[in-house]
Amino acid sequence: MDKDSAMDNPKHTDDGQTKNAERKSFPTKKKQKKKHLNHEPIESCASEPSQPSTSTQDNTQVTTLKRKRQEEEITEPKKRKTTLKDSSSSDAEQTATSSEKTEITDKDKFKAKYVEKHQFAEGGYGSIYGGFRKSDNLPVAIKHILKSIIPHKKLDDGNGKMVPSEVAIMLKLRDESIHSDGKAAPVALLDWYDIGREILLVMERPIPCEDLFHYIDTKGGTLEEEEAKIIMTQLIHTAIDLEDRSIFHQDIKTENILIQSHSNTPQARLIDFGVSCLAEKDSILREFSGTPINAPPEAFKGFCSPGSTTVWQLGVVLYETLHYRGDFSTMDFLEGDLMIDSELSEECQDFFKACLNTSEEQRPYLQDLLHHPWLR
Known part of the structure; x- marks a missing residue:
């Protein structure tokens, strides 16, 4: 049989030529297999009996999967780290906002309960304003004390809370026996507020x-x-x-x-x-x-x-x-x-x-x- 007819009919060639023909077609199938690996589960790759199993193919598959997993593991921690940072920042903003709200709330509580008017006295540690309680028009004296000039350290208010000494002492004077007849009873402390740089003492004002x-x-x-x-x-x-x-x-x-x-x-x-x-x-x-x-x-x-x-x-x-x-x-x-x-x-x-x-x-x-x- 001549050379031309042998190329037209490869089945009639010798074993060496047949093997060569199969090796020429192998790269095409391998390229298709790689494409298949990227889109299908691993089990589908092993289900083709006609595909030869070689160590090169296994190594390629394992390397590709490892690379994919590493990329996923690297990406996920970054996402988690970013999320934690954002959460911490958000908590700090909420804490600052909450602190501001607390200060504003104290001011609002005072303004909701009392009306402050003109100043009528001034001492070494504060200025005193007249005013009244909204609920019953009770006259009050409102003493403003700058925290920076409070002369003594804080004291226990009797409930385990540390407060300015003047507040703690006036709280001790709420005892009714002190305010009985025949005594120069101290004016009563009605309320006090810690507002910013000042302490406000609201006291009764005898008139x-x-x-x-x-x-x-x-x-x-x-x-x-x-x-x-x-x-x-x-x-x-x-x-x-x-x-x-x-x-x-x-x-x-x-x-x-x-x-x-x-x-x-x-x-x-x-x-x-x-x-x-x-x-x-x-x-x-x-x-x-x-x-x-x-x-x-x-x-x-x-x-x-x-x-x-x-x-x-x-x-x-x-x-x-x-x-x-x-x-x-x-x-x-x-x-x-x-x-x-x-x-x-x-x-x-x-x-x-x-x-x-x-x-x-x-x-x-x-x-x-x-x-x-x-x-x-």
């Missing part, structure tokens, strides 16, 4: 009233002994209440005592606990935070005691009450420039000498003052 300093002026610059006795007795009772609760006011003076004038009998009220602190009556403090001009003599030596200091300050209040235009100065008193009026009753003069004793150890206790002959 009509004025501080003792101005009340004395309206009476011609001095009071009669009988009226002074009433006010002093009320102050001593309240000072004892504070002492029993280990509260040291530190700044009892005519400007921090309100006088309600709605009846013929004056009713005193103690205010401004801005420099008050918690201390036992016989403890020794190395710092005095009250008004320096009225400080007890020992304060100039670098120490003071709550009990004896309070007695001294009550003596100063009485001096300014019974002496015409009698602005008291501790230094002037120590130098002999201030004298107790000799026209006052002997019992009253003795009361003065007891309170204004220059030796803190010889001043009487508050309980002893209540039994003094002048107050009987």
Whole structure:
């Protein structure tokens, strides 16, 4: 058989030629197989009995599958990482937004409950505004205190929450026994708010009233002994209440005592606990935070005691009450420039000498003052 007929009929050629013909057609089938691998499950590849099984084909399939899995594993962690980052960012934004809402909510609570009006007083640690409670038109005093100038550290409010010392102390004074008749009851704390850089204290505002300093002026610059006795007795009772609760006011003076004038009998009220602190009556403090001009003599030596200091300050209040235009100065008193009026009753003069004793150890206790002959 010649060469041309052999090419037309490959079956009639020898075995070597037949094998060569099959090897020439193999690359075409392999290319189709690769295409098939990319689109069909692995099982379909093994179902063709006519396809020879070789190590090259297996390695190609395994390599392709591994590469595909690696690409999927690399892509998925990136997606998860991005998701976590976005979630963290979202949480931070929500936290910031929540904090802003809390501050705004506190302001809204105050504005929803109270109306603030004009400023009528100013102290060393805050400004005081008038206002009223919306629900019943109750007059209130609203004290604004900058957090940056709060003089003392925070204290426990009695429920485990740390609050500014003035707030904690006024919360202790809500006891009804302190507000009974015959006492110079502290004005009550109604609400307080922590707003931004300020603390707001909302307190009752007795009306009509004025501080003792101005009340004395309206009476011609001095009071009669009988009226002074009433006010002093009320102050001593309240000072004892504070002492029993280990509260040291530190700044009892005519400007921090309100006088309600709605009846013929004056009713005193103690205010401004801005420099008050918690201390036992016989403890020794190395710092005095009250008004320096009225400080007890020992304060100039670098120490003071709550009990004896309070007695001294009550003596100063009485001096300014019974002496015409009698602005008291501790230094002037120590130098002999201030004298107790000799026209006052002997019992009253003795009361003065007891309170204004220059030796803190010889001043009487508050309980002893209540039994003094002048107050009987």
